[in-house]
Amino acid sequence: MDISTSTINLPKGMKSEKTPAAPGRPRAFDVDQALETAMNLFWKQGYEGTSLTDLTEAMGINRPSLYAAFGNKEELFRKVVERYGSGPGRHATTSLAEPTARQVAEAMIRGSVNLLGDKSHPRGCLMVHGALACSEDSAEVQQDMAAMRSSAETQLRERFARAQAEGDLPVTANPADLARFVQAVTQGMAVLAASGATGEELARVGDLAMQAWPK
Amino acid sequence: MDISTSTINLPKGMKSEKTPAAPGRPRAFDVDQALETAMNLFWKQGYEGTSLTDLTEAMGINRPSLYAAFGNKEELFRKVVERYGSGPGRHATTSLAEPTARQVAEAMIRGSVNLLGDKSHPRGCLMVHGALACSEDSAEVQQDMAAMRSSAETQLRERFARAQAEGDLPVTANPADLARFVQAVTQGMAVLAASGATGEELARVGDLAMQAWPK
DNA sequence: TGATATGTGTACCATTCAGTAAATAATACG
């Protein structure tokens, strides 16, 4: 019923990586790999554009296995989003740890460029492409994605406000406006990537955007 | 079979607005109004997120009437996109006529802000929300939308190159980069609008973006 | 060897999808 096969650290020998082996028939597929496959599909085709048949065929499993492991389509999508946030979209949170506001913005933009210009991934950003416009059936997923984008903006704004207090951002600057601007640029680059923009082209968009940074 | 009821200018009296009245049962709904309704639905829910039932119910007509008047779902969408381009999204082309590169960029951004901040419309941009991520069934529509966004970028680049030749844009500036930057900002604002950003907030994003403009 | 617990495979469910056949209704023209 649960995802994880609950890897428990029992300090027996040196290599205590294996799970304690639960009873019942063992799962015949790799959950983590299946999640990765689902992520790439949702990333490319969006939540509603990806059917259960698309998913099970790509994962190489049957419908009931998917439901047993991930709940349903919506729960699977949420798990994919979580994985995305701690994987490919990691820079959205790690960038906040940079020492100055400018470096935070630069790291955020550079991270987006790296992600969006990477040809080993679908072009775009799951947070933007996942459920931007969809039917009313998926309104909740849609709103959640919007809320997560807004939350990223809020974190950025608070980071910039802190920077202002710390003195590395002019008092004349507006943290909320700067946060929204960085969000606009990175999300705009996500749309550009979907139109076929290359990594170099996106990087130059980022460089231009940083020209607007308050001095 | 055709859309228009073919308003022909026959200079009989002063007011020659009415159509010559074709034979057959007259259409019971206003084609233009139906297109407007369809546009708002596609705008809000995207191409795949809008079902024929959504459309016919909102238009107040039956399925066969829709097919007789507009062909099919895809053709209807293309007609909606055309209407959008000459209506709400007009600024994307009219801005090019501004006298200087800077004024073109400002007009483009201001036009986007006005559109995206207008609460009488769905939040966002049809060119971005219409078919950003979708199933493979709609790949053609998706590619067409990407091509139209790219085309807008090309027009902008050529306009900036002309400006450079005319001397109102520094020779050190890069027209292609500037065009892509303006596109990134406006499309990013479209995503922000979908997350709930207000017109005032978007306007400040636009002001910040113009700070990056070459002097 | 059971008993229990879990996963897989097949085959199905009701609903919705885009699209259409055919009968009927409303107009123009002769």
Place this chain on the structure above:
DNA sequence: CGTATTATTTACTGAATGGTACACATATCA
């Protein structure tokens, strides 16, 4: 009037949607 033409209505099609019942397979534990 009758004929031709076009639009509306109802009812339908086959395929795809998300989700599930149930029999069977494979594991642990006693």
